[in-house]
Amino acid sequence: MKIWLRFQYRDRKGFGTADREWITEYAGDMFRNPEATDRRIALAEVELLPPTVPSKIVALWNNFHALSAKLGVPEPSEPLYLLKAPSSVTAPDAVVSRPPSYDGRIVWEGELGIVIGKTCRGISPDEADAFIFGYTCVNDLTAADLIGKDATFAQWARAKSFDGFCPFGPVIATDIEPASLIVRTIVNGAERQSYPISDMIFSAQEIVSRLSHDMTLFPGDLICCGTSLGVGSIKEASSSLVIAIDGIGELKTEFRLYFL
Secondary structure (H helix, E strand, O other), X not given: OOEEEEEEEOOXXXXXXXXXXXXXXXXXXXXXXXXXXXXXXXXXHOEEEOOOOOXXXXXXXXXXXXXXXXXXXXXXXXXXXXXXXXXXXXXXXXXXXXXXOOOOOEEEOEEEEEEEOOOEOOOOHHHHHHHEEEEEEEEOOEEHHHOOOOOOOOOHHHHHOOOOOEEEEEEEEOOOOHHHOEEEEEEOOEEEEEEEHHHEOOOHHHHHHHHHOOOOEOOOOEEEOOOOOOOEEOOOOEEEEEEEEOOOEEEEEEEEOOOO
């Protein structure tokens, strides 16, 4: 397994692999035969960036057996998804504020993210692992009251695409088995979600395969696998949100409910 990340170090951006305290910087393209350099940088000295710059973000809905049963809705026969704007991406440890144009509920959703590593079109589930670069943590923030505000049109993309509404990272972990993972969400120190990826209706490989028949997936694209039980809304003026997945890391975000 390798742990990949992007960083800002002094006046430049870079990428590389990390261990507990150090980054080995790489040259070239993270997704196309990157080459290790002799530069090592202390992890404590860098600012972490979003681990990729996705051309698109695909977010699934109703992809867990437990949540489907609780909602009392049928399990889908194919992945149900929406697109979040790439401009919603923000870095690990970011401070995100309520959008000035919206005064309703804001919901956090801890999720597993799939990062695509190769251009992907029309593949089978058995081929998918060869196109998956690795996995990351996602907080799929949502302006929940917007979705049904207009009775004639469900505003999923708008509700999920405000600036800062897609924190992900802090790293990408490669060569792990996603079905073995547990996603936890900790809000102001209290665990609010803990659910197994093995409960997904569509596995990571099935998701990538199905989506690749709908659209071309490019290196760096992010797929948010959906969430399960325990989703809640932000209530404190300032809240600490942590999405934790053992084997990947902890994605930390501070959310401020007041307007700037």
